[in-house]
Amino acid sequence: MTTLAAAREMGATEAAACLANAERLGFDTHGAREFILDALRRGGPRSAEVLVDLAKKAGFVGHDDRCFGAVFGVLARRGIIRVVGSCDRRKGHGTAGGRIWAVADEDSITEEEGTADMSELQDAAIATIDDEYLRECVRINPEDIQGEYIRISSDLAYWNAQYANALRDFLTAEIDVKVTKGRAYAAVREAIVMKGGKPTEEQMKALVESNEDYIAQQYAAVDAEVKKNELYGKLDSIRSKKEMLISLGAHLRVEMEGDPSLRETVGARRRMA
Secondary structure (H helix, E strand, O other), X not given: OOHHHHHHHHHHHHHHHHHHHHHHXXXXXXXXXXXXHHHHHHHOOEEHHHHHHHHHHOOOOOOOOOHHHHHHHHHHHOOOXXXXXXXXXXXXXXXXXXXXXXXXXXXXXXXXXXXXXXHHHHXXXXXXXXXXXXXXXXXXXXXXXXXXXXXXXXXXXXXXXXXXXXXXXXXXXXXXXXXHHHHHHHHHHHHXXXXXXXXXXXXXXXXXXXXXXXXXXXXXXXXXXXXXXXHHHHHHHHHHHHHHHHHHHHHHHHHHHHOHHHHHHHHHHHHHO
């Protein structure tokens, strides 16, 4: 192994170890990778130092900046990003060796292209949702994040009310199962006693569990539980959208800090809204 190759291997090993330590302390590696990739797609080629600074402002802070070395390394090994140039290091007293990264096979992606990609991904992700209104609720318009923030509260209120109704129906169905079982038990016992018999527990259990009213009520309770769980999933998807909007808003604020043209574009859209 050449000295250069050995140095690179040692650097990669140290970066991986640093990242593992950062993850134990709560560093979000997946989120950091997604943020850096999104920053490159939206802003074009940038130096690693600039990207790390943006990621840290967005909340991706490790105990040591070297943990980002493995973040870039994974994206590069997967062929998602590539080095397109070099620059002086701002934090190395102007020494050479800084890398400029870009999305692989692309020098930049325009905002319109990024928006189109996001829309296509959304269309594919929500195509399997049967509920038309839910599809409308979970969709995010990347060109109107402010409008999405405005409607998220009403969407949460609506789906929370739907879930509350389903939960009430389920709890009521469970009560009905117990009531029906009690009535069936009393009716079966009375019928046996009237015939002069002395029912055993096993006999009573078998007759009650075969009672048609009791069976029907159990099926009703199952249906109510399924509906409750479906509504919980729908409500959870709206909660996830809220978290995504918070993340997108944070990313957008960081992007606007370093991109005056983006601030102007976002401001123009808000004035037109």
